[in-house]
Amino acid sequence: MAERLNGRVAVISGAAAGLGKAAAIRLAKEGAAVEILDLKDASAVAEEIQAAGGQAHSILCDCTDEEQIARAAKEIEARHGRVDILVNNAGILTGRKPWHTLTKEEVNRYVQVNYIGYFLVTKAMYPLIKKSSAPRVIMVASRTYFLANPGQMSYVASKGAVMGMTRVLAKEMGDEGITVNAVMPGMVATPGTMEHSQEEAFNRVMNNQAIKRRVTPEHFAGLIAFLASDDAELITGQMIICDGGGYLH
Numbered sequence: 001m002a003e004r005l006n007g008r009v010a011v012i013s014g015a016a017a018g019l020g021k022a023a024a025i026r027l028a029k030e031g032a033a034v035e036i037l038d039l040k041d042a043s044a045v046a047e048e049i050q051a052a053g054g055q056a057h058s059i060l061c062d063c064t065d066e067e068q069i070a071r072a073a074k075e076i077e078a079r080h081g082r083v084d085i086l087v088n089n090a091g092i093l094t095g096r097k098p099w100h101t102l103t104k105e106e107v108n109r110y111v112q113v114n115y116i117g118y119f120l121v122t123k124a125m126y127p128l129i130k131k132s133s134a135p136r137v138i139m140v141a142s143r144t145y146f147l148a149n150p151g152q153m154s155y156v157a158s159k160g161a162v163m164g165m166t167r168v169l170a171k172e173m174g175d176e177g178i179t180v181n182a183v184m185p186g187m188v189a190t191p192g193t194m195e196h197s198q199e200e201a202f203n204r205v206m207n208n209q210a211i212k213r214r215v216t217p218e219h220f221a222g223l224i225a226f227l228a229s230d231d232a233e234l235i236t237g238q239m240i241i242c243d244g245g246g247y248l249h
């Protein structure tokens with residue numbers, strides 16, 4: 001059976017681990033050639049995909065650094081000539097800290113990585129995305145924007161900015177047929193969240209859900225694959241929460 005993303009080229013940032021890694025594996029399984037951008041060496045993920053018969057490359061890239069992103073875009077252009085799917089996912093998570101104890105540098109770091117990084121990667125890939133006949137931009141935002149978790153101001157605000165960007169880009173790029181959507185995790189166990197939260201916190205979140213099952217990176221990977229597919233051609237400017245019904249808006 002033909003896979004629904006056969007022949008597509010997907011760029012995924014922050015796919016050395018966590019949600020990005022699961023998305024890279026899933027998009028490759030559905031037929032896409034995957035390009036991973038990460039600060040950390042993601043060659044193990046690329047090799048895992050190749051061993052399963054898929055196509056993948058990993059590129060070391062700090063997604064806040066314009067020069068490194070431009071180099072990555074050049075490499076991807078040389079390899080594929082275009083980008084069909086861009087998943088902006090590289091981000092930093094947070095613990096809790098009262099807002100008045102935050103420094104300018106701390107707030108700025110979240111803005112730089114979680115928001116400006118998405119902007120820079122999207123801008124650099126735009127000329128390649130325009131060459132696609134099924135162009136998709138998918139942002140990984142966060143449900144915390146709606147919950148407004150106390151102690152997470154810098155993180156929540158940076159992810160709120162991603163939602164604003166998603167909505168504006170959806171309108172600005174609509175005439176080019178480019179869809180722009182955001183997916184919003186609640187609390188998914190990944191290396192990033194496990195740095196700040198214990199098992200008990202994940203269970204507490206799960207027990208507040210309509211469906212009391214742990215949400216996994218693979219659930220997000222499935223949602224991202226759907227948004228990348230032809231079936232989602234006219235879904236744009238949307239924020240889609242996948243949290244087992246923990247937050248209903």
Ligand SMILES: NC(=O)c1ccc[n+]([C@@H]2O[C@H](COP(=O)([O-])OP(=O)(O)OC[C@H]3O[C@@H](n4cnc5c(N)ncnc54)[C@H](O)[C@@H]3O)[C@@H](O)[C@H]2O)c1
Binds near residue numbers: 019037188
């Ligand atoms: N896991 C959750 O519960 C959750 C909830 C809400 C939102 N999110 C968002 O999902 C995304 C992925 O989170 P995760 O939980 O998989 O995190 P993670 O820490 O497990 O993985 C993040 C990956 O991004 C990479 N990265 C970080 N900064 C980078 C940079 N400047 N340039 C390139 N790569 C960089 C890291 O090296 C890592 O491989 C993030 O944007 C995060 O804010 C996650």
